[in-house]
Amino acid sequence: MSLIDHNTFSLQLLLNRLKIFFSYLTKRNQVPSIPIEIMVEVTNYCNIRCSMCSNPIIKRKKGYMSWDILKKLVDEIKGKAELIYLYGLGEPLLHPQIIEMIQYCKNNNLRVGLSINVTLLSEKMSQKLLNSGLDYLIFSLGGFTKETHEKILVNAKYELVHKNIMDYIRLKAETKNKLYTIIQLVYLEENKHEVNEFVKYWKKFKQLNEVRIKPYVNFDYMPKKIEPNKSQKKPRCFYIWRQAYIYWDGTVIMCCMDADNTYPLGNINKDSLYNIWNNDKIRTIRTLHNTGNVSKCELCSVCNLSQFSRIIVFGISLFDSLTVKKVLPKVEKIYFKFFRNKMFDKSFKKNIMKIR
Numbered sequence: 446m447s448l449i450d451h452n453t454f455s456l457q458l459l460l461n462r463l464k465i466f467f468s469y470l471t472k473r474n475q476v477p478s479i480p481i482e483i484m485v486e487v488t489n490y491c492n493i494r495c496s497m498c499s500n501p502i503i504k505r506k507k508g509y510m511s512w513d514i515l516k517k518l519v520d521e522i523k524g525k526a527e528l529i530y531l532y533g534l535g536e537p538l539l540h541p542q543i544i545e546m547i548q549y550c551k552n553n554n555l556r557v558g559l560s561i562n563v564t565l566l567s568e569k570m571s572q573k574l575l576n577s578g579l580d581y582l583i584f585s586l587g588g589f590t591k592e593t594h595e596k597i598l599v600n601a602k603y604e605l606v607h608k609n610i611m612d613y614i615r616l617k618a619e620t621k622n623k624l625y626t627i628i629q630l631v632y633l634e635e636n637k638h639e640v641n642e643f644v645k646y647w648k649k650f651k652q653l654n655e656v657r658i659k660p661y662v663n664f665d666y667m668p669k670k671i672e673p674n675k676s677q678k679k680p681r682c683f684y685i686w687r688q689a690y691i692y693w694d695g696t697v698i699m700c701c702m703d704a705d706n707t708y709p710l711g712n713i714n715k716d717s718l719y720n721i722w723n724n725d726k727i728r729t730i731r732t733l734h735n736t737g738n739v740s741k742c743e744l745c746s747v748c749n750l751s752q753f754s755r756i757i758v759f760g761i762s763l764f765d766s767l768t769v770k771k772v773l774p775k776v777e778k779i780y781f782k783f784f785r786n787k788m789f790d791k792s793f794k795k796n797i798m799k800i801r
């Protein structure tokens with residue numbers, strides 16, 4: 446299976462990526478393009494509770510994205526954005542129109558990704574997802590054993606999740622489907638002793654293209670499990686140039702770290718995404734980043750999301766977002782093999798070295 450997506454060779458999309466890169470490089474607070482990656486929270490309802498996720502404790506209203514909001518967004522971004530994630534802080538399979546939404550995005554030449562907790566992945570749903578044209582699918586688990594999995598993903602019965610994955614693997618093999626599938630867990634104190642077994646077990650299935658151990662991220666308002674990075678020398682963040690996040694009701698926020706509407710930028714019901722992405726509110730945040738004042742932004746000051754060097758940002762800008770999304774976990778493994786990172790302790794470094 447080729448890792449490089451066709452969109453990498455589109456001149457128009459390359460131009461958009463380079464515009465974003467140069468705006469970042471030259472420290473402009475305006476971006477002459479809409480974000481090329483967009484996270485669309487189709488719902489913030491969830492049927493389970495995960496210990497590391499802010500979904501169970503957010504206070505903002507719950508709901509489902511309407512067809513009109515999705516259509517308005519897609520009609521504006523088609524031909525310019527590359528990758529749309531149809532998930533945010535909630536379980537996307539709860540949305541009754543999720544398959545139609547995937548197909549609408551695909552019909553408008555967008556690449557589409559989905560991440561699910563697997564509890565709602567019936568055989569029928571597996572078949573629909575496999576036939577939907579989706580570009581990648583993530584299965585989120587909590588651990589290798591039933592005990593650890595259910596301790597972290599409360600209400601996600603391990604036997605059900607395991608059966609659903611096995612049915613999916615069988616269907617994918619029978620239909621020779623190529624949907625890029627990732628199985629992952631977030632690295633936590635509670636599951637770190639099972640990482641090796643998790644990787645060893647799941648990598649046996651060739652219908653699962655990647656087994657990923659994802660770094661833990663401090664979401665806003667979460668009990669802090671790791672030291673927030675409050676250093677004065679925080680690097681500039683590329684996400685506020687490249688990637689936007691939209692709540693189910695159309696509210697645009699600056700990034701996925703704003704779980705509870707701390708700093709709303711605007712609403713796509715009232716304005717275009719392009720205008721919102723260049724309004725005073727987001728430009729103020731970019732200026733803080735451009736002038737070495739990252740820590741003056743409340744959200745950024747406690748954010749521990751890994752940042753990239755300028756050379757990596759340039760490299761990323763040469764490839765389309767889907768390719769980057771597929772290659773990133775592979776680069777991550779090499780990176781953590783050679784460099785120490787505060788987010789992981791020694792045992793993680795040891796474990797990651799054994800990952801294929």
Ligand SMILES: C[S@@+](CC[C@H](N)C(=O)[O-])C[C@H]1O[C@@H](n2cnc3c(N)ncnc32)[C@H](O)[C@@H]1O
Pocket residue numbers: 491495497498499532533534535536537560561562583584585586629630631659660661662663664
């Ligand atoms: C927020 S969930 C939403 C989609 C879906 N409900 C799911 O669980 O896949 C998206 C991904 O974020 C991961 N996640 C949740 N909390 C996290 C945290 N604090 N740090 C890093 N990843 C986290 C989940 O494991 C999941 O893979």
Ligand code: SF4
Pocket residue numbers: 491492493494495498499500501533534535536562585
């Ligand atoms: S990680 Fe996904 S499944 Fe777990 S609580 Fe958050 S939104 Fe729900």
Ligand code: SF4
Pocket residue numbers: 682683684685699700701702744745746748749750
């Ligand atoms: S909170 Fe983190 S990801 Fe969001 S803009 Fe700030 S530094 Fe970037």
